[in-house]
Amino acid sequence: MAEFWKGSGMYYTPGFLPEGTVYTLRxxxxxxxxxxxxxTRLPMNLKSHLARILMSQVEMPPLECYGLPSAATSNLRRDxxxxxxxxxxxxxxxxxxLKEERQRVDPLNRTxxxxxxxxxxxxxxxxxxxxxxxxxxxxxNGFDTVCTALQYxxxxxxxxxxxxxxxxxxxxxxPANVLVNFYDNHERHPDTCRAFFATGRARxxxxxxxxxxIFPPDTPPELRLRPAxxxxxxxxxxxxxxxxxxxxxxxxxxxxxxxxxxxxCEMIGYLTPLVPPLAPFLDRMIGPxxxxxxxxxxxxxxxxxxxxxxxxxxxxxxxxxxxKWSFDYVWQGHDRWAGLPESFIRxxxxxxxxxxxxxxxxxxxxxxxxNATRFV
Numbered sequence: 001m002a003e004f005w006k007g008s009g010m011y012y013t014p015g016f017l018p019e020g021t022v023y024t025l026r027x028x029x030x031x032x033x034x035x036x037x038x039x040t041r042l043p044m045n046l047k048s049h050l051a052r053i054l055m056s057q058v059e060m061p062p063l064e065c066y067g068l069p070s071a072a073t074s075n076l077r078r079d080x081x082x083x084x085x086x087x088x089x090x091x092x093x094x095x096x097x098l099k100e101e102r103q104r105v106d107p108l109n110r111t112x113x114x115x116x117x118x119x120x121x122x123x124x125x126x127x128x129x130x131x132x133x134x135x136x137x138x139x140x141n142g143f144d145t146v147c148t149a150l151q152y153x154x155x156x157x158x159x160x161x162x163x164x165x166x167x168x169x170x171x172x173x174x175p176a177n178v179l180v181n182f183y184d185n186h187e188r189h190p191d192t193c194r195a196f197f198a199t200g201r202a203r204x205x206x207x208x209x210x211x212x213x214i215f216p217p218d219t220p221p222e223l224r225l226r227p228a229x230x231x232x233x234x235x236x237x238x239x240x241x242x243x244x245x246x247x248x249x250x251x252x253x254x255x256x257x258x259x260x261x262x263x264x265c266e267m268i269g270y271l272t273p274l275v276p277p278l279a280p281f282l283d284r285m286i287g288p289x290x291x292x293x294x295x296x297x298x299x300x301x302x303x304x305x306x307x308x309x310x311x312x313x314x315x316x317x318x319x320x321x322x323x324k325w326s327f328d329y330v331w332q333g334h335d336r337w338a339g340l341p342e343s344f345i346r347x348x349x350x351x352x353x354x355x356x357x358x359x360x361x362x363x364x365x366x367x368x369x370x371n372a373t374r375f376v
Contacts, residue, residue: 080115080128085210087125092117094168094209095127103166108300110159112179112207133183135204137193138267139175144197146275147315149268150307152178152204157303159206160260161296167215169226169252170206172234173260175267177208213252225249238262242290254290257299261285265336270321272336274314276344277306279336 085091097103099114115128135152143149156178163170181203182196196202211233215224228243231250240258243250265282272279281302284294294302337345 081131082126082128084124084126087119087122089125090213091209092119092125092127094212094214097166097168097214099127106162108158108162108165110155110162110205112205129207131183132179132181132205134176135178135180136175137180137190137197141190141194142321143268143319144194145315146271146310146317146319147200148197148202149271149319150275150310150315151202153264153268154303154307155204156206156260156264157296157300160256161300163206163212164253164256164296167217167219168209169213169215169256170209171211171213171230171252171256171259172208173206173256173263174235174238175263177206179205179207181205224251224253226252231255234259238266240286241288251290253295254293257293257296258286260296262332265334269334269336271319273339274317274319275306275310276340277309279340280348281306282336 085095095114095117098109098111099117103109104113112129112132115130117125117127119125138148138152143152156173160170160173181201182193213226226249228248228250230252231239231243238259240255240262242255242258261282265286268278269282272282281299284302285299287293
């Protein structure tokens with residue numbers, strides 16, 4: 001069995017598995033049988049829940065979700081991963097909501113399928129998901145074709161639009177929270193990963209709702225604001241300058257779009273010379289004027305239009321990153337408009353969003369909004 005990524009846990013349960021961490025079923029089963037742990041320190045009903053999953057009594061999604069040949073059904077249909085979280089938490093509420101059939105069949109839903117949610121006791125619960133792998137290969141190697149790169153963006157845009165439609169804010173879109181329907185060790189077997197992505201069967205999904213929040217469905221816009229300090233949650237490198245004016249509240253839906261825009265700038269921003277419309281599209285996601293920033297649903301609409309204008313030969317162009325490109329948070333200083341045809345820039349007729357400036361301070365370097373440094 002290939003190695004599987006474990007996310008860092010936010011909470012820890014003494015004598016048991018860390019909450020907020022993803023495990024394969026095999027790992028948890030082995031851990032629950034470990035004689036070094038006192039049985040009184042383990043939830044009494046955990047093994048019965050695990051046995052139910054092992055006996056395939058948990059409904060699994062269609063095999064197409066895995067992108068695997070039908071001959072591999074017998075074992076892999078039971079190959080799942082589970083994640084622990086507090087019983088009284090937003091993550092449990094959201095997981096329960098996402099496992100409903102009407103949510104799982106929504107065409108916008110590009111989140112990792114939640115197969116079931118179990119409550120162990122008043123303190124601890126866990127969700128069951130099909131075992132997909134981390135999309136780390138594309139993070140460190142780029143995409144093989146423009147088509148795969150745009151498919152990556154399309155999945156994440158639809159996932160965020162689906163969540164926002166259901167009044168859920170994610171608050172941590174980052175590469176580590178993107179899964180793909182394939183798992184292998186990308187460092188040990190890069191050729192295997194490369195061959196899979198070349199088949200065109202890769203499907204990406206957004207995961208991890210540990211920082212997410214769900215609003216009641218009828219919440220008016222003015223009550224969807226959240227305290228400004230919550231904007232610091234998640235991965236700092238994708239945060240925007242929305243709160244540099246010192247506001248005490250922020251719009252988490254617009255902020256979600258901006259953070260995802262930052263992620264896409266990093267992952268596919270180098271493709272703008274091949275796909276010029278990407279430059280204004282990404283600008284509309286990360287623009288500093290929050291009221292004019294596009295919503296998640298508008299981003300899906302505009303991106304679909306962008307793809308419709310692409311011809312087959314353009315979609316199959318190689319998408320190898322340029323020699324000096326790095327996926328380690330360089331998007332803030334990258335000019336997506338550099339090298340684009342002057343005729344295209346005039347046709348767009350909109351000032352590009354300037355790259356953020358890198359400032360060297362006594363505690364290290366950091367990026368700030370361009371307007372904040374005009375007079376520095």
